[in-house]
Amino acid sequence: MKNTIAERITDFIKLFPPFDHLPHHDLYQLAEEISVVYLDKDESLYNQGKPPKEHFYMVNQGAIRVYRHDGENSIEVEMCDEGDVLGLRPLIVQENYTLNAKAYEETIVYAIPIKIFNDKFENNNKVSKYLITRFASNSVAKFSQADNEKIFADYKRTTQTDYFSSKISLLMNSAIHCDQEATIKQAATIMSENKISSIFVINKERPIGIITNKDLLHKVATGTFGIDQNVKEIMSSPVVCASPNVSIAEGQIIMLKNKIGNVCVTKDGTPQSTLSGILTQQDIVASLSNNPAVLMKQINRARTISRLRELRQQLNQLLQRYINQHFSFTHTLTVVAELNETITEKTVEISLKELGKTPPVKFSFFSMGSQARKEQLVPTDQDNGMIFEDVPDDRLEETRSFFTGFAKIINKNLHAIGYEYCPAEMMASNPTWCLSKREWESQFKDWIFNPNEKNILLSAIFFDFNYVFGDRQLVKDMSTIVHENTKNNPRFFMFMSKDALKSPSPLGFFRQFLVDQDGVHKDQFNIKQRALMPLIDAARILTLQHDLQGINNTAERYYKLRELEPQNAEIYEACAYAFKALLKYKTKNGLMTLGEDDGKFIKLEHLSKSEKVKLRRCFKPIKSIQEVITLRFQPIL
Template sequence: MINSITENIANFLKEYAPFNYLNYDELIQVTNSIGVVNLDKHKVLFQINDKLHDSFYVVASGVINLSVVADSEETLLNKCYPGDVFGLRPFFAKNNYMMTAKAREESLIYAIPIDIFKPFVAKNPQVLDFLLESFATNTRNPYDKENRGKLITDNVYTDNQTTEFQYFQSLTYNKTPLKVSKTYSVKDTAQLMTENLIDSALIIEQNQPVGIITDTDFRTKIANGRFPISTTVDKIMSSPVITVPENVSVAEAQLLLLKYNVSHLCVTADGSDKTDVRGVISEHDLIVAQANNPGVLIKEIKRALSAKELKLVREKLTDLIQTSISKNIPLPHIYTITGEIITAIIKRAVELAILDLGSPPARFAWLSIGSQGRKEQLLLTDQDSILVFEDVAPEKYRDVKDYFLKLGKRTTSVLEKVGYPYCPNGHMASNMLWCKSLSDWIKQYDNWMKTPGENSNNIASIFFDYEIAFGETKIEDTIADVISKNSKSNALFFDYLGNDTLRKNPALNFFKKFNIEEEGNNKGKFDVKNKAIMPLVDGARLFSISLNLRGINNTYSRFKQLALVDPKFSELYLNCADAFLILSKFRTLEGLKNDNSGDYIAIDELTKVEKERLKNALLPMKELEDLIKDKFQLTQFS
């Protein structure tokens, strides 16, 4: 006979993932063994370095804060509300807890024994997938249907890792790679590779990697006669080798292949080339591990010879984005992968333009600005770019600029055919205003930052979000130096930028209703881009420039970093980071559904839960506005 307490707990849990994947009998089996924990305000459930418990936890009532200690300061990572699950580390790891769980207010917690729950995980792929995906991210998972049953990871990642989260996904690779010394001949090495049915060989010294050769090297360096088959492998090897630690994730490995344009990674004891070899990861290993491998799209982009071929890749990318969202892949990961692929498309568009026009007369950099400069362009929104070419002799300036204007027009034309509309404000490298020499760009940024408000129609905050897509990184670095220098003790600039940030119409009216459009084609709809997302984008940029956070352009990453460098307001920054992801997902889903920019959401078509979730994501904005007003003492441009 089922007692009323067990039945009440079961009825509570069945509303939240992953428990909603269990049938009622299974749920009763779980709830029969559940422990109930009462936590007073500020009471700690577990803390950093505590031994793992034999249960994981669900918040029944109250709020639980999860925090870590960084630079001797306790930093709040997330807050858990009723239905949120946390303390998953005992499922997937053996080391001690890596964060602290403390009651923010009097709370009631359900403790679910892992031994009792594991059989249901083993036989239910949906439960397993949910737990793995959730353990893999270091934020609350706001992507579940109706945002229910959010899980909180116990994973904490160090600053030197390439992403802020990882898939908790195993990666099978060759742990007995072929190893040869520098003195081996190409012929002997090729024979060994054939006999072992593998496509690579590591060149080692004292079991440490100094180079690698692959089938590609044989095709490009031996088969074409560049080197004789009798040559030693050190003459054709790629060096240095890109190395990774043994616990590298699918996501990290994938990003490294994209970043360094290589087909193999060498696994070593500590991830450096100064320790023993442990194995080799190939592209094939990643394809097996992850069906939708963006590396395949990158290869197609590099082979593309027309805008039509690039458009086909972009359509595949849209499918990949849609699939990733449906699988609850964390949005920051989707942003990162999509950003790399779009950057490759832009780079190829520039290359195709150069093939038509001939070699450039000077070194240059093509910079994506705006949403792609922040790597937040999931939808086919308009293109924004600038072109910076190195300084040339005065008598050559006109001809050089003419060439780059033609390059800009051809490149933006290709991108328009791919599906990226021209910027309605003309913020493109094809515009003579935004295609000029490095010295001219330095003057431009100096004017914007030293005399804000003068010719203000020409200043757009998106020029401070940039990412190099093609060309000389030193040019991009110079622009960054100029911005950094001009941001020091520049109250006037931040006064201008701060007021510009607050100039947008509020998302909610006095009665806490959505401020919907009252006329035009989007009458009755909510402008989620300009009234919800852009205030967060602008706020993150404002604080990042003021605190000189270089190399961090993504809004979510900016807020996460701000929480570390400005810990007094860490909770607000983390709430803004969460809000940005939730709002961005609303916009992306709207855009994918209607094949448009997703800027306007039909509020009437949302469920009650979706409306509430959208409204809750807007709550940090007032606090962010107040912080901007207070920190920058906005006066002159108010």
């Protein structure tokens, strides 16, 4: 007689990797050995530092928060929900748990015995490939069958350097260095003898700078500096550092953000402590086959817009692979955002060469909206602007004309790469958004001190901006202007909160989804407008109120608010989780409809009952955060 529970488990796990292409008979035999675990809210599944259990887990219903303790801080790694696998790596490499897992809400998980799993699937090629790609591979192009056989040949060895959990101390090498009193000739001799491309400069065993082959080429070989001068004359400082205890993934993020090829490893992760070693992109590539560093390198080397278009398409493939393989969405979001930003930066650089003229004054090209918040995964339309140094009134229009002409080339090239023109012309090529520093200050003050409906709408768009290319200080000055003029400005916050509340709960009275009533998207659910934007708008207002500068990402804003307002910590954490879950769903939908829209319109008939339940669960924090906004700012609705 059939075991109905095993049948139900089989029907569920066969929908998700690594079980989605395996024979039903084998899955049923495994399902007979699987235990069902019920967890109350905040109940632990496993704990950091503890020996691994005999099972790994798959979430059936609910959500599991995965995080780690770093001193007194709790750092969230991922929120796992339906179909996500967790707790497998410690069983494979036979080490203690490096992370904590706790139920975010009432949750059901399947406990899968590792011994039975190994007995049945250890030699299964498809399972081995999944495990490798899930925890290690970051390839940027599809592999041929021959490539696959090479890359995944040594399953046991490769998983020893797990991308997300292994520490960079596992890969780092000894750092070659010289004393701060050394000459450039002495440093170059050490580099030559050791056949290395960079050398650290130290003072009492602490790194104070770094010299690379590029420094020798551009600063010494050109005659700018003599070989007998002190190394401090040409070194780059301060040094970008990391602790030996951060993961390989975190080490790579540090390199991507700083656009460098190596990171200095010190005892406590700061330049004020002892030099321990060096981690390079090559170390990571060698240990993990392929990863985003390869794509980043190709982007930085690109010389044409057509090449950048090819690389942007490869980035889409990378994103698709990460989503399909259930990579940490937090990590996916960070990696794709950094690569996407570098493509935009490179586009501006190529456009400036295409222009063939030297800008008359300092300028900065900046992004707005989802790209500025580092939330743009599937390409959307362009939102950008230009700020240039103040000039005398008689030169203002001439200078603006130069930069709008430059911006037209940038916008044209971004369009060629795959970023559509903004229908509302919120682009730097529009003279309205190509302004001097003084004009931007006047514009921001007008929006802030005259908060009518149009000005508030523009504030919501333009207050999320991020530097891309040019003089970074100009963009920093813009941010200062915004924060100085919104501080202690209750009237502005009252109007802004009214705008943020214009989209109520996405559910109607009978808990049905509120859909578009007419137009080409009739009867479809707009996940961006009805679910994501209320969370984005609320986070922006609260961030401004707390005068938090330099934090644009919506989830990161909520995590910071959680620290600042412990009394509302549960609400802010729920908002961060809901936002990432909704953005992940929009991204998956956008990848399926690539070329039609960016995934914001969802056809409800394509959703399963389980998917609808998950979406409704993400809507709950919207009501809570809107209640916080209403009570705090008292908008006149």
